Amino acid sequence: MSAVVSPVREPLVTGSKTYHQITEDICAPTERMPGFSFMLGMLFSLLMLGFGAFCMVWTIWKGIGSWDLNRTIGWGWDITNFVWWVGIGHAGTLISAILLLFRQKWRTGVNRAAEAMTIFAVMCAAVFPGIHMGRIWVSFFIFPYPNTRGPLWVNFNSPLLWDVFAISTYFTVSLLFWYTGLVPDLATVRDRASGMRKKIYSIASFGWTGAAKHWSRWESLSLILAGMATPLVLSVHTIVSFDFATSVIPGWHTTIFPPYFVAGAIFSGFAMVQTLMLIARKVLKLEDYITIAHIESMNKVILLTGTIVGVAYLTELFIAWYSGYVYEQFAFYNRAVGIYWWSYLAMMSCNVLSPQIFWFKKARRSVVITFIMSILVNIGMWFERFVIIATTLARDYLPSSWSYYSPTWVEVGDYIFTFGLFFTLFLIFTRVAPVVAIAEIKSILKSGGDQYVGFEAERKKKEALESGEYASQH
Amino acid sequence: MATDSHTNVLFGLYNDEEDLMRAIESANESGLDIMDVYTPFPVHGLDPIMGLKESRLHIAGFIYGALGTCTAFGVMTWVFTRNWPIIFGGKPYFSVPAFMPITFELTVLFACVGMVITFYTICGMGPGVTNPILDERITDDKFCLAFKTNGLPNGEIDNLKSFLSSTQAAEVHTKMI
Numbered sequence: 001m002s003a004v005v006s007p008v009r010e011p012l013v014t015g016s017k018t019y020h021q022i023t024e025d026i027c028a029p030t031e032r033m034p035g036f037s038f039m040l041g042m043l044f045s046l047l048m049l050g051f052g053a054f055c056m057v058w059t060i061w062k063g064i065g066s067w068d069l070n071r072t073i074g075w076g077w078d079i080t081n082f083v084w085w086v087g088i089g090h091a092g093t094l095i096s097a098i099l100l101l102f103r104q105k106w107r108t109g110v111n112r113a114a115e116a117m118t119i120f121a122v123m124c125a126a127v128f129p130g131i132h133m134g135r136i137w138v139s140f141f142i143f144p145y146p147n148t149r150g151p152l153w154v155n156f157n158s159p160l161l162w163d164v165f166a167i168s169t170y171f172t173v174s175l176l177f178w179y180t181g182l183v184p185d186l187a188t189v190r191d192r193a194s195g196m197r198k199k200i201y202s203i204a205s206f207g208w209t210g211a212a213k214h215w216s217r218w219e220s221l222s223l224i225l226a227g228m229a230t231p232l233v234l235s236v237h238t239i240v241s242f243d244f245a246t247s248v249i250p251g252w253h254t255t256i257f258p259p260y261f262v263a264g265a266i267f268s269g270f271a272m273v274q275t276l277m278l279i280a281r282k283v284l285k286l287e288d289y290i291t292i293a294h295i296e297s298m299n300k301v302i303l304l305t306g307t308i309v310g311v312a313y314l315t316e317l318f319i320a321w322y323s324g325y326v327y328e329q330f331a332f333y334n335r336a337v338g339i340y341w342w343s344y345l346a347m348m349s350c351n352v353l354s355p356q357i358f359w360f361k362k363a364r365r366s367v368v369i370t371f372i373m374s375i376l377v378n379i380g381m382w383f384e385r386f387v388i389i390a391t392t393l394a395r396d397y398l399p400s401s402w403s404y405y406s407p408t409w410v411e412v413g414d415y416i417f418t419f420g421l422f423f424t425l426f427l428i429f430t431r432v433a434p435v436v437a438i439a440e441i442k443s444i445l446k447s448g449g450d451q452y453v454g455f456e457a458e459r460k461k462k463e464a465l466e467s468g469e470y471a472s473q474h
Numbered sequence: 475m476a477t478d479s480h481t482n483v484l485f486g487l488y489n490d491e492e493d494l495m496r497a498i499e500s501a502n503e504s505g506l507d508i509m510d511v512y513t514p515f516p517v518h519g520l521d522p523i524m525g526l527k528e529s530r531l532h533i534a535g536f537i538y539g540a541l542g543t544c545t546a547f548g549v550m551t552w553v554f555t556r557n558w559p560i561i562f563g564g565k566p567y568f569s570v571p572a573f574m575p576i577t578f579e580l581t582v583l584f585a586c587v588g589m590v591i592t593f594y595t596i597c598g599m600g601p602g603v604t605n606p607i608l609d610e611r612i613t614d615d616k617f618c619l620a621f622k623t624n625g626l627p628n629g630e631i632d633n634l635k636s637f638l639s640s641t642q643a644a645e646v647h648t649k650m651i
Contacts (some may be wrong), residue, residue: 019514019615144549150558156550157562162575169583176590183599184613188514191610206594207603210612212524214597215516220529221593225586228535232582239575439515 011457012106012448015288019442022289026434026441027189029284034431037283045423052417055410056131064134066410072403073393077411078128080385084268085125085418086167086240087261087381090233091269092118093174094301096181097229100222105448106297108440109290112185112433113280114273115178120425121272122171124418129163131414159242166239173232177225180218183208185434237265244388251331251392254319260312264381267305267351270298271377276426278371280435289436292365299364302377306355309384313352331392339404340391343383350380480650483509484634485608485620486643491517494617497641498523501619506637512608512618535589542584546577606651616644623648 017025034042059066069076092114099107130136142164144154154161187208190201208214241261244252274295281290320332335344354376357363364370395402429435446452451460488494491513501508502523511524521528550573554560559567594600612618621634638646 023514023614144553153553153558155560155562156554156576157565157569157572159575162579165576165579169579172583173586176586180590180593184515188613191607191613202604203602206599206601207605208599208613209605209607210512210514210618212511212513212517212520213526214599215513216521216526217529217531217593217597219516220531221589224532224535224589228582228586232579235575235578242575442515443517 011450049420055413073405082128087265089121090265093233097226250327263308268381274374303358310352347383486638538588539585546580
């Protein structure tokens with residue numbers, strides 16, 4: 001029955017797993033007491049969250065004046081962090097939706113955790129426009145609803161409002177997609193649990209039974225949600241880029257922004273997935289499910305998107321020169337060699353040069369190099385947004401209003417808050433829900449398990465054939 | 475649940491999806507009436523041999539999506555041309571290209587939320603709902619083929635039992651749900 005698979009294709013599940021072993025391995029972290037490393041991680045996250053919460057209260061209490069933004073540079077770390085977090089979220093949707101449409105089976109090992117990452121990252125992103133408004137207690141003004149102020153409606157022509165719709169739709173759809181995928185696995189945990197845990201997982205698993213018709217509908221739903229999440233994820237970062245591209249600031253007002261932002265988003269998102277997965281597979285002992293083959297596949301995506309981003313940087317420079325428009329030319333000259341030259345250098349070296357190491361198979365398959373690269377890429381992508389935002393604003397049309405900006409400790413603290421939030425949520429997630437999609441891993445076992453595919457399986461089959469046992473087995 | 479609404483179920487548990495599929499095929503050949511099949515993961519090729527039709531969820535999704543399109547486009551048009559017309563950046567009141575992003579987002583939002591709600595409703599699922607489970611290992615590694623035995627004579631039930639064991643069912647059980 002099993003499909004014809006090339007022997008050179010690498011197995012996606014190693015360790016000759018049975019269906020039951022898969023359940024045992026993946027449910028284990030939700031069933032045992034967390035170990036020392038988890039507690040240490042949690043403590044660290046909560047410390048960041050605590051200090052960050054203090055800074056958030058400070059920001060809201062004192063107002064945006066506690067930041068170092070000024071008349072010239074109105075967007076600083078806050079919007080940089082917003083774009084950075086939203087971008088990180090995009091990898092989760094790419095893995096779960098786009099790779100589902102492309103029938104990439106390796107996504108099953110990482111899609112669950114990547115989608116969780118998406119949801120938490122979008123939550124972190126949403127913090128920044130919220131506090132940047134200054135008066136967060138009237139933040140509901142951004143939604144169009146009949147009101148007694150006219151009714152005065154929101155501006156439907158503004159990219160900032162499109163962002164509100166894009167981010168809230170993206171969050172909702174990602175959450176639904178993720179949870180619907182999670183329901184059968186929560187049922188697995190439910191059927192193994194007892195007492196209070198059984199009650200909780202019973203509520204959370206929505207009464208899933210595993211009936212054939214339900215599976216059929218579930219697959220149909222997943223496919224359509226994936227089909228809609230794919231253009232959605234492209235639209236979200238396109239709209240984020242419109243926040244800049246529809247303005248008339250030199251260096252922002254370019255048509256390359258949407259594709260360039262989307263590629264950058266996927267690039268940084270995959271880096272964050274790598275950071276999380278490399279730690280998770282080790283701590284949760286999931287090396288058989290998140291294999292070196294998975295890491296290599298993701299590194300290939302990082303290489304591709306990193307190179308796309310690099311081409312976009314060079315295209316921008318070329319077009320600035322070719323346009324013959326002095327303000328545009330100056331904007332890019334200023335980015336590269338102006339007062340913020342160091343952030344441009346960090347961006348170029350982390351995003352364009354360093355991923356080129358992934359042309360080498362050895363580097364792609366090295367856990368250490370991958371981990372270092374994943375951190376570098378995230379630093380680089382943060383600097384990309386900083387370069388676009390702060391550097392560009394610092395030198396506008398009028399030299400008399402030129403300015404400089406560096407963050408105050410409160411701004412840094414607000415950024416730390418989102419790190420605390422992100423890691424706390426992610427650590428809780430690894431303990432309450434299966435980190436790898438159990439049902440989906442089982443469904444690819446016979447086409448991706450190492451007892452069925454790869455050189456080792458091929459060798460065993462040949463031995464069995466030679467000894468004449470093959471015919472009796474099959 | 476009232477006593478008369480109980481269902482007596484006879485079910486066999488298989489260790490492999492391929493055994494299960496062969497069993498379903500031979501059940502079809504002998505004209506047995508299968509109540510349901512339960513599996514730990516979506517088994518491909520199960521739908522055609524069980525005679526399950528393709529889900530019509532996508533039609534529902536299209537309708538919800540169209541509703542979202544109309545809502546977004548309609549509200550924005552009404553607000554900017556009738557209720558409170560304002561000129562933004564010299565654009566016309568009815569500036570269709572600028573309406574597109576929100577129209578797209580709401581299309582996706584309505585379609586996804588609507589479809590997910592529909593999915594849980596037609597499957598009889600939801601937060602806190604508990605449906606009867608035949609065996610706790612069905613969500614682990616057992617593949618279940620179930621027959622309803624209400625009102626069947628004992629001879630028929632014995633036939634079903636021997637059918638299950640003859641098709642390599644690892645275990646055969648009865649349960650009242």
